[in-house]
Amino acid sequence: MRLKNIQVENFRNHHSLAFQPEEGITVLYGPNGSGKTSVLEAIHYCALTKSLLGAPESECLAFSEEYFIISGEFVSTRGTSLSVKVSYGKDRGKLVQLNQSEVKPFSQHVGTIPCITFSPSEIAIVNGSPGERRRFLDNALSQSDRRYLDELLDYRRVLQQRNALLLQLASSSGGSREMLDLWTENLADLAAGVTLRRISFLGELSVYFEPLQTSLAGKGSHLVTYRSSFGTIDSGLSRDELRDRYIKRFKETQRQELLRTQTMSGPHRDDLLFLSNGREIKKYGSQGQQRAFLISLKLALFRYFSHRLPESPICLFDDMFSELDAERTSEIFNILEDCGQTILTTTDGSLHPASQAVSVTALPGYRGG
Numbered sequence: 001m002r003l004k005n006i007q008v009e010n011f012r013n014h015h016s017l018a019f020q021p022e023e024g025i026t027v028l029y030g031p032n033g034s035g036k037t038s039v040l041e042a043i044h045y046c047a048l049t050k051s052l053l054g055a056p057e058s059e060c061l062a063f064s065e066e067y068f069i070i071s072g073e074f075v076s077t078r079g080t081s082l083s084v085k086v087s088y089g090k091d092r093g094k095l096v097q098l099n100q101s102e103v104k105p106f107s108q109h110v111g112t113i114p115c116i117t118f119s120p121s122e123i124a125i126v127n128g129s130p131g132e133r134r135r136f137l138d139n140a141l142s143q144s145d146r147r148y149l150d151e152l153l154d155y156r157r158v159l160q161q162r163n164a165l166l167l168q169l170a171s172s173s174g175g176s177r178e179m180l181d182l183w184t185e186n187l188a189d190l191a192a193g194v195t196l197r198r199i200s201f202l203g204e205l206s207v208y209f210e211p212l213q214t215s216l217a218g219k220g221s222h223l224v225t226y227r228s229s230f231g232t233i234d235s236g237l238s239r240d241e242l243r244d245r246y247i248k249r250f251k252e253t254q255r256q257e258l259l260r261t262q263t264m265s266g267p268h269r270d271d272l273l274f275l276s277n278g279r280e281i282k283k284y285g286s287q288g289q290q291r292a293f294l295i296s297l298k299l300a301l302f303r304y305f306s307h308r309l310p311e312s313p314i315c316l317f318d319d320m321f322s323e324l325d326a327e328r329t330s331e332i333f334n335i336l337e338d339c340g341q342t343i344l345t346t347t348d349g350s351l352h353p354a355s356q357a358v359s360v361t362a363l364p365g366y367r368g369g
């Protein structure tokens, strides 16, 4: 997939801006606060219908304006044109259109324009709470596996219903134990499906991750593994076997669950373990080492997507190189040469002399930060 051009109106500090990136690497540079990240954020809206930074639409709307519009023209590997329009109005909410047809629900659009992101705040994937790592997993899998996304949404729905039932039973305000058994079996089956898919995805991702991390961090063991409520799960386990384990666990913990009115185990509580030479990178890695680890993960994801999907993803890398030494920066640029269309932002336009450098302040329509 390739972005041909994008136009934004009333988005963040951009009142009317046009951007036409190159096919390979485009370095978008400019001073702090000039609006480089906002351009990536707008592209991210076209790909995933939401902000790169997790911001609500009301925050992305330019101050004192009533609506924003983002229009992107893409071309697929086979040469098919795709036009995506994301608009938001204070009174009518968000609307997403693909080739002039409304997309609803928005999750339907996920995977159409695969993209890999890097933003400095994503370092939380490496050193933040388990929820950050689960989000990384779910985002990656949802873009590459439609069935996973559907099953994950079902899992979340059933989890919510089971928690509501636990609350009803705990407060004696309705519900029955038979109903709880039914929801438990339902949840256990979905939990098994989601968990096994995550484990097999990580196994495949590791094939790409380990050599990348070796080239950025040096020889050694670099591991990404899944940590479930049951500890490590044997990848040969069948869905039925895992479902039975979940049912057994839910039965064992039912009393505590009723006290806490919460489902205490399942994929919504699981985590990933990132190890470098046997040590948790989260606890022992320097800032630069943690950042390099995250970059290897993202580049591995690019390779995974490229091999698995019919469309090669677009890379949106925000301020990736700060905190990295010259050797790592140059190594990453070597790897990026094979990463299809990559748009990266930096304050330093001379970061890589061979890449096309575009100043955000020189883009058509730029009015100021």
Ligand SMILES: Nc1ncnc2c1ncn2[C@@H]1O[C@H](COP(=O)(O)OP(=O)(O)OP(=O)(O)O)[C@@H](O)[C@H]1O
Pocket: 011, 012, 013, 014, 030, 031, 032, 033, 034, 035, 036, 037, 038, 039, 059, 060, 061, 062, 063, 319, 345, 347, 369
């Ligand atoms: N809703 C909004 N309306 C208008 N301006 C906004 C809005 N939200 C943020 N801004 C401003 O838009 C500018 C764009 O910030 P952005 O993060 O895109 O800049 P940047 O070039 O990536 O900066 P840095 O190099 O510091 O990361 C900032 O000056 C910010 O204050």
